[in-house]
Amino acid sequence: MVVYYACLSPPWFLGYSVLFSFLFMLASLLIAGFSLSIYLKTYSKNVRLFGVGFLLIALSYLTQAILNLFVYVRAKNGICDNLQLQSLNVLSHLGIGLHLVLMTVGLALLVYVTLKTREPKILALLLIVSGVMLLLSKNVMYAFFLLSTIYLALLTWHFVDNYSHKKEKMTLIIAVAFFILTLGWIGLLFIPYSPLFYILGSMLHLSGFGLIFWNYTLVRRP
Amino acid sequence: MTKKRDRLEIIHSVLETVRSRGEVKPTHILYKSNLSHQMLTEYLKELIERDFMRATMIKNKKRYSLTEKGYKYLEEYKVIKAFLESYGLE
Numbered sequence: 001m002v003v004y005y006a007c008l009s010p011p012w013f014l015g016y017s018v019l020f021s022f023l024f025m026l027a028s029l030l031i032a033g034f035s036l037s038i039y040l041k042t043y044s045k046n047v048r049l050f051g052v053g054f055l056l057i058a059l060s061y062l063t064q065a066i067l068n069l070f071v072y073v074r075a076k077n078g079i080c081d082n083l084q085l086q087s088l089n090v091l092s093h094l095g096i097g098l099h100l101v102l103m104t105v106g107l108a109l110l111v112y113v114t115l116k117t118r119e120p121k122i123l124a125l126l127l128i129v130s131g132v133m134l135l136l137s138k139n140v141m142y143a144f145f146l147l148s149t150i151y152l153a154l155l156t157w158h159f160v161d162n163y164s165h166k167k168e169k170m171t172l173i174i175a176v177a178f179f180i181l182t183l184g185w186i187g188l189l190f191i192p193y194s195p196l197f198y199i200l201g202s203m204l205h206l207s208g209f210g211l212i213f214w215n216y217t218l219v220r221r222p
Numbered sequence: 223m224t225k226k227r228d229r230l231e232i233i234h235s236v237l238e239t240v241r242s243r244g245e246v247k248p249t250h251i252l253y254k255s256n257l258s259h260q261m262l263t264e265y266l267k268e269l270i271e272r273d274f275m276r277a278t279m280i281k282n283k284k285r286y287s288l289t290e291k292g293y294k295y296l297e298e299y300k301v302i303k304a305f306l307e308s309y310g311l312e
Binding site: 158 | 272
């Protein structure tokens, strides 16, 4: 059973959630594009993986935006009745699956890069454990939120550590951005208790990506 | 204790040394870059392969100079470094 979380959003917020998903996609795409352009100049494998990680996250947000748009357009027809997307076709279920897989692999890649190891078995381990966790879970969405929260917490750990070594404005912005994004994912864990957590999670995500974008503008004009 | 230089800094140092002189002898790069002979040879080979530098023979002596791509890299170095430092990717 798949409970798509946009269905747990207050109806009036669905339009915003479509807009936010597109904004998150654009911010992720910006970082991915810039990382890959740096890779072409430095040939650093870590930078390439970092770019690919953000590219997968951007694609994940694109599928989310399309799904949210679908839910938004069809919400009045009771598509989210019983909190299940039973009336969705196979293509939409594939879309949800794609969204989860792209986000999970993207985040796993980012965590792998920050571990600064050249051992591919570590990446394989991260992907296998993530896949098993999602496949065996009775509540896929909850497992997905939990997994993403863990990955974001690990990334935040890395960026806070990076800030402690280089106390600069830009390292601080990224550390705070990922801390806020982690809080956003934690907020999404509590969606079943109140739709307000969906709004809270989305707003925290918006703040986090806002900071990432701000850092990008600072980097481009040092 | 001095911090170990990362790859990006070494490449920048080699390119900057070449840029400051226009055409440079390998011994001058060796002296300025503070690398072992073997390490410098590897870096020079890579930078030529990546079209950042060219080697020419002047009076039977090897001289290194920057290509347009090398000059462009030096211009963009600060931006690249700022980005990599932001995310702790160096």
